[in-house]
Structure formats: structure tokens, C-alpha cells
Amino acid sequence: MDLFRLTISTLMARRMWVVVLLVAVITPIVFPLFTPHETNTTLLEPARAQSAWTCTWLIGILWTLSQAARFGESNSRSGIGSYFRAQGVGSLRQIFAIWSAIMLFLLPVVLVAVGTCLLFAMPANPQEASMWVWTNLQFAALFLLTIGPLALLGVGLASRFGTLIGYVVPTGLCLYGLYGVTYLGMTIRLRDDNKVLEWLYAISPQYHLADLTPRLIFKMGHLPWADFTSFLLYFLAITLILGCSATLLFRTDPLRN
Amino acid sequence: MFIRGERNNLSFKMTPSVSAPPQASVKLSQGLGIGYRSLLAEVTEDIPLENGTHYLLARNGRGKTTLLKTVAGLIRKLSGSFETHGHCQFIGDEFFFDRELKSQAVFRALIPAARREDAFRLADKLELDVGREFGKLSFGNRKKVGLVVAEFRLRENEPNLLFYDEPFTGLDTPAREAISERWKATGDQAVRIVSCHPDFDSMAMPSALLITDGKIFRGGDGNLTWADFKERLN
Secondary structure, eight states: OHHHHHHHHHHHHHOHHHHHHHHHHHHHHHGGGGSOTTTOGGGHHHHHHHHHHHHHHHHIIIIIHHHHHHHHHHHHHSSHHHHHHHTTOOHHHHHHHHHHHHHHHHHHHHHHHHHHHHHHSOOSSHHHHHHHHHHHHHHHHHHHHHHHHHHHHHHHHHHHHOHHHHHHHHHHHHHIIIIIHHHHHHHHHHSTTOHHHHHHHHHSOOGGGGOOHHHHHTTOOSOOHHHHHHHHHHHHHHHHHHHHHHHHHOOSSOTTO | OEEEOSGGGOOEEEOOOOSSOOOOEEEEOTTOEEESSSEEEEEOSOEEEESEEEEEEEOTTSSHHHHHHHHTTSSOOSBSOEEEESEEEEEOSOOOOOTTOBHHHHHHHHSOHHHHHHHHHHHHHTTOOTTSBGGGSOHHHHHHHHHHHHHTTOOTTSOEEEEEESTTTTOOHHHHHHHHHHHHHTGGGEEEEEEOOOSSTTOBOSSEEEEETTEEEEEOOSSOBHHHHHHHHO
16 A cells, blocks of 8 residues: 555646646647538547547556556665565566556546547437447556556567666557557458468457447447457456466566566 | 574474563574585684674675575575574665656555654655666665665564664765664664665774685674674674
């Protein structure tokens, strides 16, 4: 609990959270104004939803993952990890204390995105509105299940290999899962006899499944519950793998010791 | 009150508490070997340590930090055994906080509210600017933050162990004296093992552990000073 409090205090002291929160609030208001909304007013609301969630993804990747890496390294290099370990706070408790403090600062950003979509982009049609609410809630859950484990991996990697590796690997994994896998899928479809690529595709994290922005923009409705449950289980399995890797990698003191 | 067996197994047993100040203890048994891969030093006699301040003296690279880390349970012993009894804090020679964090925020996060006032008082006595960001503090002042945190995280009515690795590095004489005073006044609350390189001969060392020629042993009869030990280390 002390390490959790210390991490919270550090995040508060860094004050970057103020900028992040302002960006999360302002972006969905300002960016849609660059669309030709004067000629087509129906553009404004989907643009707000798109801006809100794109901004949330960017904050998750640029800020949350970088903070995770920074805390992972500083915990092991500053002597704080050793200090708490000597008191009986083991690696597992330390990594989760750091991780939960970081995730606590991401939650308001997700709430702002959901709030923006519900308050400023809600469809007028009651049936569409209900779907809109569920789509946003599904999106929030899948987003947190994507960024959360990657942040945990970032803490673990950075504690062992430093901030750079702790940031680049989870970010690379996230971008690959969001965009690279789609391209890989297209390549496989064009060259359907390549077993290596198929195998690579099968083990790749399909983070693009967590991005429900197209469903919001094109008002496709929420994910069918059976699909959502499958996605949830899939992301929980990834969480388990990344969580185990992160806790195994996590060090409370620098590698030289 | 907790009784901890050997640090490495981190097991706790409950025993009835007593009204007298809780007695913490460290017992280094003869044959305890410390080091990373190869043996750095070995305990040559049974060394029982009770509440009070015990200085750990050795030249560079002889195993001061390794011994402290071993008894704190941070690294494995190479041979033999030791016992510790009490809530342990290890304050390494590099115990630093985030550059942007102010000392007062560190104290608020880590020191229980009931003791915070006293912590700020000690910080004031040490001339530590608690409103300044950690990154803007001098090396000595950074050390003071760790010292204040450790001192006011001592658990009440529980035995406490404090292992300090070169806490005086970078501290000016008035700050050293203030810390020594504090240790004297609260000597019955914890076992403090302090590794250091004293810089004035008259520094009193009622109890000291020495590491020289790969041997760890106890020195001093209660009335010795740094000048008496210096020769033995050289």
C-alpha cells in the first residue's frame, strides 16, 4: 500500500496527468470542428466519438505505457524496490502496487471518452442510443484489457532491462496487434500457402479486436454478446500470459545485483 | 510482536507482546559466508546484536553492503546461518525518489500521520527543505530524506531492524550529529547496523562489526572510537 501511495504521489507531482486529462477533454471538442460539419451536421457526432477514442488510445500508448516503463526502472534502480522487499513486500505485491497506481490515472481518461460519447455524441434514436451505450462500455472494457496487461509488461521489462526496452516492447506489441496483424492477415489471404505466416498470425495478439471505433463511427451497434464474451476471454488469456511474463521479469533491484 | 527466523524464509510466528520496549535482534552465526558468487567474507565468531547502534566498518569492497543485504534478505548467504528478529528496513546507499517529488510528499506517502509532525521536525533540524523537489536537492540532502523516512517508519511496539548502508555520505557534521543524537535517543527502539567511513577520529563507536582479511568479527569494548578501529582495518 505504501508503494501504491508513493507511486500515486509521484504521478501527481509529475503533473502530466493534468495535460493528459485536458487533452482527453478538449480533443473531442476541437478536432471534429475541422470536419466539414457546416455542410453536413451529421458528421459532428461520429467525429467526436472517433476523436475521443483515438485520443484515449494515444494516451494509453504514449503516456500510460511510458509511465509504466519509467516506474519499473526507477523502482529497481532507486533502491525503493530493495527497501520494500527488505520489509517483506515481495515482487508480486510491488509490481501490482505500481501497476494499479498507473491504471488508476488511466481510468479517468477512459471515463472522459465514454462520457464524451454519451453526452455529446449520443444518437437521438432510442434503440441506437441503447446500442451506443453498450458499444462504449464494451469498448472501455476491451481497451483496458489491452493497455492494462501491456502496462504490466512494461513495468516488468523496464525493471530488468531499463525504460527504453520497457516502453518499446509493449508499444511495439500494441501497434502490431492494432495494425500490423491486419496487414499480416491480408498478406496471408494473398499468399494462402505460407504456413509460417499463418502460424505467426495465430500467435499474434489481435488487439484490433479491441478497437470498436468503426462500430461507433458507422453506428454498427454493439458487439453481439457471444462475440464480446469470446473477445473478453481471449484478452483475459493474453492478460494471463503477459501478467505471468511481467511478474517473472520484474526485479526489485538492478540486474547487476 | 513478530519473530522472524532466518530472513530468507521470511516466515513469521506470533508470540505474546510484552510491556518492555520490544527487543529486536540479529545473530550472525560463526561460519556465515557472504558474497555474490565467490566468498567475500566469513563470520569468525557468533555475533549477537541487540537494540542499539552497531557500526559496520571495513575498507571499500570488503563486503559491508553485501553483509547488510544478506541479513536484510535481499541476497542469499553462501554458507552458515543467521537469525533476525524484527521488522526490517534496508536503506541502501542509493535510496532515491522521483526527481519531481518533494520531500514533504514522500513523507506524506510513507510516514504514518501520527509521526509525520516529528518527521518534519527532524527534517527541519537537518535543514532539509521539504518543499523542494527531490531532483533539486544536493546529494547530502537527498540522503537526509531517506534517513527521515526510515527513522519514522519504525513500528511502535514491534521490534525494528534498520540496516543503513553509508548513510553519512554527503552529510555535513551538524546533520551527522543530529542523526547520531536521534539514534542515541531511540536506541531502545531498534537494532541499527550502520556501515560508514567515519571522517573524524573521536567518533564514539560503542559497538562495531569489522570486516578485514575476509573475516567478520565484533570489535570494541563499549568505549572505543573510530581512531581505535582505524588501525585494525589498515
